[in-house]
Amino acid sequence: MATSTLYQVERDGNAAIVTFKNNLTTIADSGQLQDLLQQLSDPGITLVLMDMSGVEYFGSIMLETFRDAWKCVSSHDGQFALCSVSEIGREILNISRFDTLWPIYPTRAEALRSLRAGN
Amino acid sequence: MTTVLVVDDSATDRRLAGGLLERRLNWATLYAANGREALKQIELHLPDIVVTDLTMPDMNGLDLVRAMKKDFPLIPVILMTAKGSEEIAVEALQVGAASYVPKRQLALELAQIVERVLSVAREEQSHARILNRLTHSTQRFTLENDLTLALSLVSYLREAVTQLRFCDDTERLRLCIALEEALINAYYHGNLEISSDLRETDYKAYYELARQRVNEHPYKDRKIHVEMRMTREEAAFIVRDEGPGFDPGLVRNPIDPENLDRPCGRGILLMQTFMDEVRFNPQGNEVTMIKRPAAVPSSEPAFREVS
Secondary structure, eight states, X not given: OXXXXXXXXXXETXXXXXXXOSOOTTTTTTTHHHHXXXXXTOTTOOEEEEEOTTOSOOOHHHHHHHHHHHHHHHTTTOEEEEESOOHHHHHHHHHTTGGGTXXXXXXXXXXXXXXXXXX | OOEEEEEOSOHHHHHHHHHHHHHHHOOEEEEESSHHHHHHHHHXXXXXXXXXXXXXXXSOHHHHHHHXXXXXXXXXXXXXXXXXXXXXXXXXXXXXXXXXXXXGGHHHHHHHHHHHHXXXXXXXXXXXXXXXTOOEEEEEEEEXXXXXXXXXXXXXXXXXXXXXXXXXXXXXXXXXXHHHHHHHIIIIIIXXXXXXXXXXXXXXXHHHHHHHHTTSTTGGGOEEEEEXXXXXXXXEEEEEESSOOOOGGGSOOTTSGGGTTSOOSHHHHHHHHHSSEEEEOTTSSEEEEEEOOOOOOTTSOSSOOOO
């Protein structure tokens, strides 16, 4: 599927896995956020998984991006989850209470297995 | 006298590398047959440099580099690579090895590379010794309202704080996140005067407006002013924009369950969580953030001395 300089979207059946490449603070300003959300608005996508293995840390702009993607997939009854989040990333999700909204899995494989099993 | 530790499970290769350095550079040489033995030797003798094979039983070269990065970060490591060890060599370089020499080129290149790496390491150690004696540092920056430039400043300040050994890696990362949030606030909400309310109703319009205002008066002429003041007791970061300011008291609480799906106040929340003190000026266009290093025993200086 489509790629950008900041992220890559892979399709795996009904799932879209978004892998980020670097510090994401400029994602919104660059217009790439809109492109990403446009891709995720496909009604055929009922599972969005944010794979954060390439990201050391993130801040409020990324949190808002998660929130936007979650709303986007929720609008067609899809699921949203994160995986491979760094220690500081988990801390940020906890501080913002976003860890109460979305499941966070240690690995991509575990996330896909668990979400597809309906857990 | 300069001391080099040569680590290799092959006695022949070990002697070859050690012999080259002894003969060409007249250095004292220590030997170890694997990473675990090497760590014991390092602890006992603190060599100036380590030259290591990668594939070894009982702690390979990659694990040795990792362990040294953690416990002996100022001793440089040079890898001796053989056919088939390229991948592990790349990983070792990523985690902190200083350079590498193919085993088949040892006779030609080892002494030269070791000398060059050691020279750079000594310069870094010399700088570190001076930085340990720094008692006060103030730096001021005036940035155009440019997000990429602001992020470059965060990266620069992270390096500055690292050099000063002000706090550990995790605290430095937290400090950088707080600083980044302050700069994002200055950029969007301060200088471009764009409200989070628009972000809530229409994210596209929010970012469109940002892109538009970056090129319009008066927004495009505004600057972001950053000051870092660092002493042994605390680091203060002051970020000021040239916008009209805001009332922080009016920002909605982002962790109120009612606000979880709204874009509000998360940047300030991160700043307040990761810094020891955050205060705004009365106009609301300047934020001062203070970070203090974690308490250390009185016998240990806040800026740890390095050899």
